Amino acid sequence: MTTRRLASITAGLAFLAAFAASPARAQETVLRVAMTAGDIPVTAGMPDQGFEGFRFVGYNLYDALVGWDLSRSDVAADIKPGLAESWAIDPSNNRRWIFRLRQGVKFHDGSPFTAADVVWNFERYTREGAPQFNARQFAFARPYLGNFESIEAVDEHTVAITTKQTDSLLPYNMSFLMMVSPRRSAEVNNDADAFARNPSGTGPWRFSRMVPGERLELVRNPDYWDRARVPKTDRLVLLPMPEASTRTAALLSGQVDWVEAPAPDAIPRLRSSRMQIVTNAYPHNWSYQLNFVDGPFADVRVRRAANHALNRPDFKEMLGGVALESYANLPPGTPYYGNPTRYEYNPQRARALLQEAGCLPCRVTLAISTSGSGQMQPLPMNELVKAQLEAAGFQVTLQTMDWNALLQVGRDGRQRHQGVHGINISRSLQDPFNGMFRFVWSRQAAPAGSNWGHYNSPEMDALIDQALSTFDPSARNAILARVHEKMSEDAVMLWVVHDLNPRAMSPRVRGFVQAQSWFQDLTPITMSAR
Structure with missing residues (x-):
């Protein structure tokens, strides 16, 4: 054998040995998630x-001007710079916010992100007659645009947003408006359905493929503008699985690596199978918005009776302890919790209130869902609500529907569904507007906003206006506490529990930090070898 040939064979063997020693480099890493959707x-x-759509699609494919800091588990998540590096109120006009945009950002299609793109996106959500306007996207965006008046590009990297009235909380609402690529939209003649089949945003993940009704696959965006948040896994696979038992079986069989809201009675088995069970407090309530115009809940005595009828420790027990009892809209510990009325379990008091209101038995219809974002275990929980309400003098009809159908009932408002007296849509509380104002401000009466039942109180409107005009956080918190107390006095919802956001994950999932938020950051996650 010649020296040259021997050297060639030795080099080849060395190459094969090196390749065999590092198979992970050649193998794609995949995170498979079972959603409740x-x-x-x-x-x-x-x-x-709902917000599960934001958690897994919105904030992965796209960014908003304002983001959420999801890097810690020990404090409630708050907003941070997103596509805007900074924002401030115009010193000469307290209805005008100036947003300075991040430079060097590109959409997935390679086009640069500029102020003109922000204006284009706002017109997509707000300006009927604009070529890019989309009615369905407008419907989804409308709850966050109730105070929006106009937008202008100040220069290539600055926009100014003017509100209808002074709005100290505007940056929170800006965190929910996703920025899509005008260039990609133009390529499909501004057809939103065609755009959805090959979307382009600026987010940490890019669209790969979709099997309708079955799976959505995203791949890491190696050019993401936030270098610290370039995903550490190659592919994210999202699978809708509305049944808790199906999700649990999928995790145990290795079909998925992560499940939202595992069935409480399956948690011991999951733990014994070495699955990770992760929980954390987050801004959530599982409650019912009530109809203030049509039916029994127009009477505050009936609303108070319903709250006294529920024995909340029973719900916590049903959920395997993975819940906090809810006696008011916000959980204790919120900076503006105040001193709300506490509706303790008292079925005798509930029955007396119904008798006083002339509503015994009191017939109510509640619209509920079979699954959904933040809905926990909706069918057994609603059956327990029904049983406890009926034990106190109510007669309850449960109107069961798909999660998206229930969300549409919520968007329509009570006037389109006058036979419905309450809707069971779990709600986010991560900021004062989304946690309180949108449910009790007359300007938010559906379909303009999320005040489904058309609650209307001049005192409440005045408190909200005062809070929106107050930029000092401590002074504003005192006003917000009064808003929360007023919500409780008027029993504006039927409150049941706050979720602890349980998730179950394969032992292969590493690096996840469960934030105190509806939203979670999937970019730091790695997958260990099997």
């Missing part, structure tokens, strides 16, 4: 399927 969230910008 009944379908794949819309990928056209503003997602559907």
Whole structure:
């Protein structure tokens, strides 16, 4: 054998040895998630399927001007710079906010992100007659645009947003408006459905493929502008699985690596199978918005009776302890919790209130869902609500529907569904507007906003106006506490529990930090070898 040939063979063997020693480099890493959603969230910008749509699609494919800091588990998540590096109120006009945009950002299609793109996106959500306007996207965005008046590009990297009235909380609402690529939209003649089949945002993940009703696959965006948040896994696979038992079986069989809201009675088995069970407090309530115009809940005595009828420790027990009892809209510990009325379990008091209101038995219809984002275990929980309400003098009809159908009932408002007296849509509380104002401000009466039951109180409106005009956080918190107390006095909802956000994950999932938020950051996650 010649020296040259021997050297060649030796080099080849060395190459094969090196290749065999590092197979992980050649193998794609994949994170497979089972969502509670009944379908794949819309990928056209503003997602559907509630905040689970934002969690898994909205904030992965896209960014908003304002983001959420999801890096810690020990404090409640708050907003941080997103596509805007900074924002401030115009010193000469307290209805005008100036947003300075991040430079060097590109959409997935390679086009640069500029102020003109922000204006284009706002017109997509707000300006009927604009070529890019989309009615469905407008419907999803509307709850966050109730105080929006106009937008202008000041220069290539600055926009100014003017509100209808002074709004100290505007940056929070800006965190929910996703920025899509005008260039990609133009390529499909501004057809949102066609755009959704090949979307382009600026987010940490890019669209790969979709099997309608079955799976959505995203791949890491190696050019993401936030270098610290370039995903550490190659591919993210999202699968809708509305049944808790199906999700649990999928995790145990190795079909998925992560499940939202595992069935409480399956948690011991999951733990014994070495699955990780992760929980954390987060801004959530599982409650019912009530109809203030049509039916029994127009009477505050009936609303108070319903709250006294529920024995909340029973719900916590049903959920395997993975819940906090809810006696008011916000959980204790919120900076503006105040001193709300505490509706303790008292079925005798509930019955007396119904008798006083002339509503015994008191017939009510509640619209509920089979699954959904933050809905926990909706069918057994609603059956327990029904049983406890009926033990106190109510007669309850449960109107069961798909999660997206229930969300549409919520968007329509009570006037389109006058036979419905309450809707069971779990709600986010991560900021004062989304946690309180949108449910009790007359300007938010559906379909303009999220005040489904058309609650209307001049005193409440005045408190909200005062809070929006107050930029000092400590002074504003005192006003917000009074808003919360007023919500409790008027029993504006039927409160049940706050969720602890349980998730179950394969032992292969590493690096996840469960934030105190509806939203979670999937970019730091790694997958260990099997």
